[in-house]
Amino acid sequence: MSIRFQVEHHDRVGSTNDLAREHALAGAPEGLVVQADQQEAGRGRRGRAWASPQGNLYCSLLLRPDCVPAVAATLSFATVIALGDVLTDLLPDSTIQHKWPNDLLIGGKKVSGILLEAGGAAGNKLEWLVIGLGVNIVSHPDQALYPVTDLRAEGLADIPPADLLTLFLERFALHYAAWKEGGFSALLPAWKSRAVGLGRNIQVRLENHVLEGCFIDLDADGTLMLKLPEGNVRRVTAGDVFLATSSAD
Ligand SMILES: O=C(O)CCCC[C@@H]1SC[C@@H]2NC(=O)N[C@@H]21
Numbered sequence: 001m002s003i004r005f006q007v008e009h010h011d012r013v014g015s016t017n018d019l020a021r022e023h024a025l026a027g028a029p030e031g032l033v034v035q036a037d038q039q040e041a042g043r044g045r046r047g048r049a050w051a052s053p054q055g056n057l058y059c060s061l062l063l064r065p066d067c068v069p070a071v072a073a074t075l076s077f078a079t080v081i082a083l084g085d086v087l088t089d090l091l092p093d094s095t096i097q098h099k100w101p102n103d104l105l106i107g108g109k110k111v112s113g114i115l116l117e118a119g120g121a122a123g124n125k126l127e128w129l130v131i132g133l134g135v136n137i138v139s140h141p142d143q144a145l146y147p148v149t150d151l152r153a154e155g156l157a158d159i160p161p162a163d164l165l166t167l168f169l170e171r172f173a174l175h176y177a178a179w180k181e182g183g184f185s186a187l188l189p190a191w192k193s194r195a196v197g198l199g200r201n202i203q204v205r206l207e208n209h210v211l212e213g214c215f216i217d218l219d220a221d222g223t224l225m226l227k228l229p230e231g232n233v234r235r236v237t238a239g240d241v242f243l244a245t246s247s248a249d
Pocket residue numbers: 014015016017018039041042043044045046048050057058059060112113114115132133134135
């Protein structure tokens with residue numbers, strides 16, 4: 001059976017992920033979605049802040065997949081594919097791409113971010129998973145790490161966040177069903193079809209250093225497989241991907 005979503009809307013929260021986690025701990029069922037017009041303490045990956053002014057989409061989905069955390073983490077790919085489907089429909093003339101691990105780009109610029117958080121006893125199946133999704137609709141932050149955009153800047157007439165959320169949830173339900181049926185491998189063709197840098201030389205910026213090599217594939221849990229110049233393959237579980245400029249690819 002397809003998942004049914006129930007959206008709980010707030011004008012302003014600290015972080016929709018925090019509120020969804022509180023609901024999860026209080027026993028809320030799978031399918032609860034917390035959406036807010038603004039966040040006062042929006043969080044991004046790797047401890048970064050996520051600027052959250054009015055007009056953009058901020059939401060967190062509560063899921064209770066029956067699996068261990070590493071498997072559940074591959075649902076970030078279902079999330080980015082679902083949003084990619086929606087934006088491909090809304091902006092048919094734009095280049096929509098997935099950037100590992102879970103960014104969505106329009107014309108090479110980041111338009112959204114995903115933050116997964118999960119709970120449960122260590123080593124066991126998780127009890128809850130919160131998928132936080134932010135989409136820049138009318139504004140985006142200025143920052144130097146990589147180019148960023150929003151849907152308005154890409155030529156889309158302003159879409160209400162709630163409408164974008166509805167479209168996203170419809171697509172997510174399909175990919176979630178495929179994932180439950182066939183696992184991560186059921187998502188891979190769709191993810192790869194819009195992947196940035198697959199088969200090319202890329203840079204992966206880690207916490208303290210930078211790796212450069214050929215992005216040859218993803219493995220069964222979504223880890224990036226990077227073939228280094230020395231010929232060995234390095235598995236990368238976290239980092240920021242950039243197309244390499246110095247390489248002959
Ligand atoms: O760093 C990233 O790319 C991930 C950003 C995730 C932001 C979303 S907005 C809704 C949810 N609530 C948060 O505090 N963060 C996520």
